[in-house]
Amino acid sequence: MILTPQRLVMTIFVMHSFVMTNWFPRIPDMQAKLGVGTGDLSLGLLGASIGTLVSLPFAGQIIEWLSARRAILVAFVFYGLAYALVGWAWNVPSLFAGLFLAGLFMPVVDVAMNVEADRIEATTGRRIMNTCHGFWSVGSIIGGLSGAAFASLEIDIRWHLAIVGAISIPIALAVAYRLPQLPVGLAQSEKSRFRIALPTLTLLPLCLFAFGMLLVEAAALDWSSLFLRSVMGATPFAAGVGFAAFTIAMAVGRFFGDWASGRFGPVAVARSCGVIGLVGLVALVTAPTFVQALAGLAAIGLGVSVAVPLAVSAAASRGDRPASVNVAALSLVSFSGFLVEPPLVGFGAEWSGSLRIGLALLLPAIVVSIILAGHVRRSVKASVPPNPLSELAA
Numbered sequence: 001m002i003l004t005p006q007r008l009v010m011t012i013f014v015m016h017s018f019v020m021t022n023w024f025p026r027i028p029d030m031q032a033k034l035g036v037g038t039g040d041l042s043l044g045l046l047g048a049s050i051g052t053l054v055s056l057p058f059a060g061q062i063i064e065w066l067s068a069r070r071a072i073l074v075a076f077v078f079y080g081l082a083y084a085l086v087g088w089a090w091n092v093p094s095l096f097a098g099l100f101l102a103g104l105f106m107p108v109v110d111v112a113m114n115v116e117a118d119r120i121e122a123t124t125g126r127r128i129m130n131t132c133h134g135f136w137s138v139g140s141i142i143g144g145l146s147g148a149a150f151a152s153l154e155i156d157i158r159w160h161l162a163i164v165g166a167i168s169i170p171i172a173l174a175v176a177y178r179l180p181q182l183p184v185g186l187a188q189s190e191k192s193r194f195r196i197a198l199p200t201l202t203l204l205p206l207c208l209f210a211f212g213m214l215l216v217e218a219a220a221l222d223w224s225s226l227f228l229r230s231v232m233g234a235t236p237f238a239a240g241v242g243f244a245a246f247t248i249a250m251a252v253g254r255f256f257g258d259w260a261s262g263r264f265g266p267v268a269v270a271r272s273c274g275v276i277g278l279v280g281l282v283a284l285v286t287a288p289t290f291v292q293a294l295a296g297l298a299a300i301g302l303g304v305s306v307a308v309p310l311a312v313s314a315a316a317s318r319g320d321r322p323a324s325v326n327v328a329a330l331s332l333v334s335f336s337g338f339l340v341e342p343p344l345v346g347f348g349a350e351w352s353g354s355l356r357i358g359l360a361l362l363l364p365a366i367v368v369s370i371i372l373a374g375h376v377r378r379s380v381k382a383s384v385p386p387n388p389l390s391e392l393a394a
Contacts, residue, residue, distance in 0.1 A: 005120045005180050006128050012072060012113045012179075013132045014139035015172045019083050020106070021143030021221075021247070022164045025240050026087075026150070026157045028226045033157065036092060038226075038355065042346025044095035045222055049339035051103020056331060059111040068115040072176040075108035077169055084165035087158040116179060123180075130258045130309050137251030137305075141244050148225075148240020199329040205375045206314055209270070210334035212369030213307035216277060216362050218341040220246050220300050227355050232290050245294050246301040253305025266310050266376045274370035277303020278363070285360045307369070308334070310376040 031041050063071045082102035089095035117132045143164075150160040199207045224246060228239040253273065260269045280299025287293035311334065315326040341362075349358030 003178060006124070006126070008175050008179050009113060009117050009120055010128070010132055010135040011175045012076075012109075012116070012172060013136040014142070015076075015168050015175070016079075016106075016109055016113060017136045017139035018143040018146075019080055019164060019168050020102075021140040021243075022147040022150075022161065023083055023086060024221055025144055025147035025225045025236065025243060026160065027222065028229050028236075028239075029151060029157050030089065030095065031226065034089070034091060034095065037350050038346045038358070039343075039350035040092050042342040044089070044092040045099065045342040045346070046339065047096035047099030047101075048103040048106070049218075049335075049342065051100040052107050052335055053103075053332070053339055055104045056107045056111075056335060059107045062108055063112050063115060067181070068112040068119065069176060069179045069181060071108055071112040072116070072179070073173060075105045075112065076172045076176065079105040079109050080165040080169040080172070084162045087156075087161035120180075130254055133309055134251050134254040137247050137254055140247035141251065144243040144247055145240055148237050148243065151236035151240070199333055200320065202320070203315065203318065203326060203329060204333075205372050206311055207330050207333035209369045209372040209375055210307055210311040210330060211337045212365040212372075213274070213277070213304045213337075214334050215337035215341050215344075215365045216281060216300060217304040217307075218338045219345050219359060219362055220297060220304075222342060223345055223355065223359065224297055227284070227359065228290070228293060231355055232287065232293050234290055238290065242290075242294050242297050246297040249298040249301030250305040253302045254309065257306040257309055261306070261310065266314070267374050269306055270310050270376045271370055271373040273303045273306050274366060274373055275303075278366050278370065279303075281359070281363060281366060285356045303366075314376045 027041075027045075030044075031038075034041070034044075036044075062075075066074065079102060082098060082105060086095065086098035086102065089098050113132075114129075117129055120128065146164075147160070150157075224243050225239040228234040228242045229236065234242065257269070264272075277300050280296045280301075280303055282296075283299060284293055284296030287296055311330055312327055315330040318326055320326075344361055345355075345358040347358075348361045349355040352358065
């Protein structure tokens with residue numbers, strides 16, 4: 001059977017990232033269109049992060065009301081339309097507003113597709129979660145390269161993002177409609193009163209580990225294209241290749257993450273990847289050539305690849321509170337990195353006169369994450385797949 005539940009949910013992961021990552025290669029074009037500096041641009045980019053943090057505490061409750069499948073069907077429409085609206089921004093406030101709307105709906109789709117993947121795992125007995133996140137990175141590669149192609153062809157950003165929405169929304173809806181309506185008992189069978197999950201003192205170090213890694217990941221997503229084009233003098237398509245190097249390396253790390261964690265242990269993998277990411281960030285900010293910058297972005301992608309899956313597994317296995325509460329608390333803290341990163345890098349670059357300096361401000365964060373990597377150790381030993389790609393549906 002071609003349209004297995006595993007392949008259907010993996011396709012949703014692809015489409016989710018495809019929509020968002022078509023936008024990143026066009027950030028330099030949006031800056032030129034608005035005629036603003038990196039500081040003002042960073043204020044506009046904050047819209048997506050603030051929208052995400054506003055929506056994230058309520059995403060689980062929305063999914064309980066609608067079911068994961070229905071939440072994908074509803075939220076993906078608004079998610080795709082919101083990114084299409086971003087291209088029509090005419091100033092920083094309108095850019096902020098468009099990205100804020102996208103940020104509101106992005107976490108609903110994100111949490112719903114992860115819940116759906118978890119349900120399919122429970123039904124089939126086959127581990128697919130890390131592979132799903134690997135396919136999210138595949139969607140990032142496709143989106144980044146297509147965004148770079150549109151930029152190279154000098155197609156107006158308004159029509160580019162409208163085309164992306166017109167393609168992605170029907171595909172996502174057709175795929176989500178075919179997802180199985182799984183029993184509620186395979187998710188969280190007990191309805192609990194809504195509350196915003198906050199991290200405990202023992203969970204906080206794990207949250208800070210994920211926060212530091214996501215801070216670096218967010219910077220690579222937001223600023224890599226602008227860095228390659230404005231600092232390294234790369235063409236729009238070459239900047240897209242740099243973005244693809246980051247996302248390809250991230251995909252490779254995720255596809256091999258379960259196997260490597262079982263072979264060497266999650267702490268060793270998390271710390272080693274953190275060091276690789278640190279080396280990559282140093283290589284990027286000191287790059288005299290495009291090739292070194294490309295290698296730096298690839299190392300950053302590999303370095304941050306396993307941070308979220310390992311942190312989520314560790315939070316869910318703690319046993320002191322329901323897994324959903326710990327994972328929600330982890331997400332609330334770690335995803336705030338997407339809120340802190342734009343002004344940190346943007347204003348750092350503007351005040352210092354160099355985007356290299358702005359990105360270098362992230363070095364302490366990744367060092368702290370390396371120090372805290374010991375907290376990704378699971379409380380409950382997880383099974384290990386026999387090979388890195390064994391989760392792929394037959």
